[in-house]
Amino acid sequence: MAKQIVKMNLNGQEIEQLVDSRTLLVHFLREQMNLTGAHIGCETSQCGVCTVDIDGESVKACTHLAVQCDGCEVKTVEGLAEGGVLHAVQEAFYEEHGLQCGYCTPGMLMTSYRLLQDNPNPTEDEIRIGLSGNLCRCTGYQNIVKAVKSAAVKLQQKESATA
Amino acid sequence: MNAPVKTLEERKTELQGMGDSRLRKEDARFIQGKGQYCDDIKLPGMLHMDIVRSPVAHGRIKKINKEPAMAIPGVHAVLTADDLKPLNLHWMPTLAGDVAAVLADEKVHFQMQEVAIVIADDRYIAADAVEAVEVEYEELPVVIDPYKALEPDAPVLREDLAGKTEGAHGPRDHHNHIFTWEAGDKSAADDAFAKAPVTVSQHMHYPRVHPCPLETCGCVASFDPVKGELTTWMTSQAPHVVRTVVSMLSGVPESKVRIISPDIGGGFGNKVGVYPGYVCAIVSSIVLGRPVKWSEDRIENISTTAFARDYHMDGHLAATEDGKILGLKVDVVADHGAFDACADPTKFPAGLFHICSGSYDIPTAHCSVKGVYTNKAPGGVAYRCSFRVTEAVYLIERMVDVLAQKLNMDKAEIRKKNFIRKEQFPYTSAFGFEYDSGDYHTALEKVLDAVDYKALRAEQEQKRNDPNCPTLMGIGLVTFTEVVGAGPSKICDILGVGMFDSCEIRIHPTGSAIARMGTITQGQGHQTTYAQIIASELGIPSEVIQVEEGDTSTAPYGLGTYGSRSTPVAGAAIAMAARKIHAKAKKIAAHLLEVAEADLDWEIDRFKVRGNEEQFKTMADIAWAAYNQPPEGLEPGLEAVHYYDPPNFTYPFGIYLCVVDIDKGTGESSIRRFYALDDCGTRINPMIIDGQIHGGLTEGFAVAMGQQMPFDEQGNLMGNTLMDYFLPTAVETPTWETDYTVTPSPHHPIGAKGVAESPHVGSIPTFNSAVVDAFAHLGVTHMDMPHTSYRVWKKLKEEGVQL
């Protein structure tokens, strides 16, 4: 199988790796980089448990090749907390009981993170639509929606504190 | 300086014991991507297994050519049934007393059945090799409809059972017949029906659905040829039973088999069974002497591992003219697929279906369930419910609605008239269940008040009379009782192992503790809630109590987590183990305080000398003393084990109400309101209970409104990906309103009944009741699920509903 060099910024670190050209990003992350936060739940881009952030967009890593990330900035759930401090979405999911089995959680967090970057003050409908590419079988979404709202408030408070 | 004295309330709060909405202990790892699920496990030298599956639903295997696959670099082995035969592992026993093929032995019985396995260096090469294995099939006639399967000239599905007229559950009277199971008193019920002024009947099909947790099934098997030890990480809801089965199948002594259920990404019944994939990965590891990983993909998950339901039911009620039910009769044809692999207690091939008299005082009842083989995948698990309780609740709640419609009675009124009254508990049903406790009338009134039921009915009336109203409004009401917490081991066992559960608690010298259980969490939050029980029982803060489950080498033997049995059974084991420790602690406290045990009072976290507030010993003091200066004659240490065999099941109940608006033009249903009142007895963590209820309601919504596994005549499953199989997103999912009453279980040490499955069991008939109610004024009494927009739209057309 043809191998290719891929360079990317992964969670703030510049990396250079040799990958099979057919390797999916999710397998690259999980098996080559040992970042097992992004999970696999389907092979049809439906469930969103593999969601990561690539150059400021939510991407389903199960239907994206690792080689497509050459030169990109990739953020996974492992890169969400900074300097040992949890990101507001992580805190909020914990406080609002936004997870149960935790399998959808990394993807949910990454989508929520991006959603709030793009729309810092979303309505409930905007949150529900924004999360519609991420399935959860455990929570019924109600507490996830609450968590995203709460994270929005937290982020805004942080913003105004530093402004 | 003395530390300020804490009030009783402060001390209690600090424990975060029962009743506290304590945040979850397990979350820290999950929100940081540090959970450890099966597919996250990576061992040195690990190989990957993938499965060659049958494209046909019924056929004879003429030839398998492994060579092209073996020629691919990186492929280590291709194994078929012929390779497993010398080990006698090509068939395996099922939980239901049948056998199932591990790899198809000469014949395939359902589409996607396991035919061969390949082992390769990585999952990509394994997938290539699967494509390269050449299999020739001779197609045979396919039977999909269980009624047709019972016709005299129906094709013989299970040739391996030829001539077997006796199955695990009694006589077989046809080659595709598995069992007929009955409960209740047929002649008494027949008699009641003969005399009753009113009878109603309804046929209904509870479709085949799949639990579909977001994590599929998988395992990593690692056999150490030097030590002869087998360790397997597995997505299992019942690791201890799996260890027993693996030991029996492989011949490796149980003491050398270690099954570990790591973090599990949802189970909902899908992860109870022992699947061919697990067995093959284990065999491969033993044969190759290297770790082998198997991870199912979604298509395989939906197509092959553990479906649920598929019950074709005929319900009959006999009643007086004013709506008092006199008798219930039910006949079921149960489609079990190609092998009888239902996960039920051994003596109950239809699970606890005979809870189908529901919350009602019905004097006579009879049910019969006939299990049938078809060319579909095996399974029949309890999808977020106790064994077949979902089917039972659906049946009775539908039938009560049908009767109400026939008598032109209100759904709430007919229920009030037939409820088992508070003072009748403990109540023995016509099927012989002894209901522990309940107060249905109070709960129903609470819901009717909360939603202003009268106003809703008035609004519905007004809308029905308004030809310009763009929607049909339906009100669904369900008043269900579940039977969970299997179970008393005198009647419930799995493969001969009684359905007890267990707990081991050890208090460390410095007063923190570890507890290990025979159950396994799949999102229910055991690490949080179990600690709360111990905190309240022993006065140790939840925060310093570690809870461990899922590793058969460290945890005491337990039957696992399904059928809402964790709190009813393991929760009781925790309380009982804690009470043993409490009793010993009291002896130590008496010794330390130099008083008699009888002079001590327990208060939150300490023993006090009665009448002398200043003299006390906290549990932390006692723990230290237990390792340091135990009283003479008492062994050191502070720990206990308890195996809890429940005296009875528990009977949680709930009252659910749903308002639906159906678009007359498109058939789209919009859930305007869903009010769920649950009574699960004593509540351990209200936050977690609410979360469980939200989740269960959402799964119920999925089943009622969209989930199905349709097959075409050739036995092709039409829709086995998440593109077709309905899992609701945040957009479709309604907003849930929850409420509760508390009627503790009198026989449970802490009065808890279990909750996680009630919302699934109770909500499905509620949605159904609401949709049918929207059509009720047109004379419609029943509509089969799922209520997809298309199916509802067709019904609108059929009934001539004009926009």
Ligand code: FES
């Ligand atoms: S794994 Fe399901 S969308 Fe990627």
Ligand code: FES
């Ligand atoms: S928490 Fe289990 S899938 Fe979302």
